Structures are given as C-alpha cells and as structure tokens.
Amino acid sequence: MQIETTALDGVLILTPQRFGDARGWFSETFNAQRMAAAGVSTVFVQDNHSFSAAKGTLRGLHYQKPPHAQDKLVRCSRGAILDVAVDARIGSATYGKWVAVELTAANGRQLLVPKGFLHGFVTTAPETEVQYKCSDVYAPDCDGGVRWDSVGIDWGVTDPVLSAKDQVAPAFADWQSPFVYGAA
Ligand SMILES: Cc1cn([C@H]2C[C@H](O)[C@@H](COP(=O)(O)OP(=O)(O)O[C@H]3O[C@H](C)C(=O)[C@H](O)[C@H]3O)O2)c(=O)[nH]c1=O
Numbered sequence: 001m002q003i004e005t006t007a008l009d010g011v012l013i014l015t016p017q018r019f020g021d022a023r024g025w026f027s028e029t030f031n032a033q034r035m036a037a038a039g040v041s042t043v044f045v046q047d048n049h050s051f052s053a054a055k056g057t058l059r060g061l062h063y064q065k066p067p068h069a070q071d072k073l074v075r076c077s078r079g080a081i082l083d084v085a086v087d088a089r090i091g092s093a094t095y096g097k098w099v100a101v102e103l104t105a106a107n108g109r110q111l112l113v114p115k116g117f118l119h120g121f122v123t124t125a126p127e128t129e130v131q132y133k134c135s136d137v138y139a140p141d142c143d144g145g146v147r148w149d150s151v152g153i154d155w156g157v158t159d160p161v162l163s164a165k166d167q168v169a170p171a172f173a174d175w176q177s178p179f180v181y182g183a184a
Pocket residue numbers: 048050059060062063072119120121137138163165
C-alpha cells in the first residue's frame with residue numbers, strides 16, 4: 001500500500017496495491033495490520049456507502065462533534081469524486097486550509113480524514129458510489145455542517161446538487177468549531 005502525505009497534517013492518501021491478471025484485478029481495500037504498520041491505528045466501527053445519481057452532486061462539508069467525532073477512510077468504488085478535507089481545529093497552523101484529492105474507481109485511491117477536519121465531496125461522474133469507514137457510529141445530535149462555498153474550495157462546480165440541509169448550513173466564518181488542535 002502506498003501512503004502519501006498532504007499539506008494537512010494527518011490527512012493521508014492511501015493507494016492499496018492491485019493484483020492484475022487476465023480476469024481483471026484484486027485489491028485488499030482495507031487491512032488493519034498494514035494500516036498499523038503504516039502508523040494508522042484507528043479502529044473503524046461503521047462502514048458507509050452512498051450513491052449519487054448526478055454528476056455535480058456535492059455532499060458536505062460535514063462533521064460529527066465530540067464526543068462522537070469521526071476519523072474517516074474514504075474511497076470511490078464507482079465513478080469519480082473530488083474529495084475534500086478542511087482543517088477545523090482551532091489553534092492549528094493550517095486552520096481553514098483545505099486539500100482536494102481525486103478519488104476514482106479507476107485510481108483506487110483513498111483519503112484518510114482525521115477527527116477535527118470537515119469532509120465533503122463532489123461527484124465528477126454520474127452514478128458515483130462512495131464507501132467510507134468511520135471511527136465512531138452515527139450520532140445525529142452531534143452531526144453538523146458548514147456551507148460548501150464558504151471556505152474558498154475550488155470544487156469545479158457552481159450549481160451543485162445539494163441536500164436541503166446543505167443548502168442552509170452556516171458559513172465557515174460564522175461557525176464556531178467544536179475542535180481544538182492537540183485535543184484527543
Ligand atoms: C451520515 C449518516 C446518515 N444517515 C442517514 C440520515 C439521513 O436520513 C440519510 C442521509 O444522511 P445525510 O444527508 O447526512 O447524508 P450525506 O449528505 O451523504 O452525509 C454524509 O456526507 C459526508 C460526505 C460525510 O462525510 C458524512 O459521513 C455524512 O455527513 O442517512 C445514517 O443513518 N447514518 C449515517 O452515518
């Protein structure tokens with residue numbers, strides 16, 4: 001498995017190996033032992049899977065606040081997305097900074113988004129499926145969001161398909177982050 005760092009500390013790009021043959025290919029998309037060997041000892045407890053019919057569907061920017069903050073390991077199993085993480089940890093030198101990574105069924109890349117980071121993606125192909133592991137279970141009372149267009153992210157879309165919730169999320173500048181840099 002190839003591991004790449006990004007401009008945001010803790011946000012990693014993981015690319016599992018694919019074993020090709022005449023039939024196609026095989027890949028271990030998650031292996032806790034390999035992750036631990038790479039220094040990622042997160043225990044994931046929930047798998048999520050979303051399907052977005054239209055190209056230009058944008059889900060985000062989302063988080064769960066403590067005590068149910070989530071690390072996420074995101075991959076695209078069909079179609080393609082631009083996956084984004086935003087540093088929301090008060091006191092961080094990269095607070096408000098973001099990274100965007102192309103995750104596609106073809107490239108097999110995964111993005112590790114730690115607690116304290118907002119997460120969102122926009123689909124760049126129709127009928128896109130995203131699967132991701134979470135280090136805590138869904139806690140609706142801790143679920144929150146920030147406006148997709150309030151961080152200066154270059155999503156490559158101007159009029160995305162949004163949920164009703166995402167249409168009314170607060171702007172980043174008006175939002176009080178529940179995350180503190182260096183907190184457990
Ligand atoms: C997240 C979640 C949702 N739900 C239910 C709640 C709603 O009835 C329905 C759709 O939820 P929502 O509109 O929040 O789904 P997304 O807009 O894809 O939200 C996700 O999108 C971004 C990219 C994320 O990183 C988060 O995991 C998550 O916020 O699924 C559950 O039952 N369990 C869950 O863990």
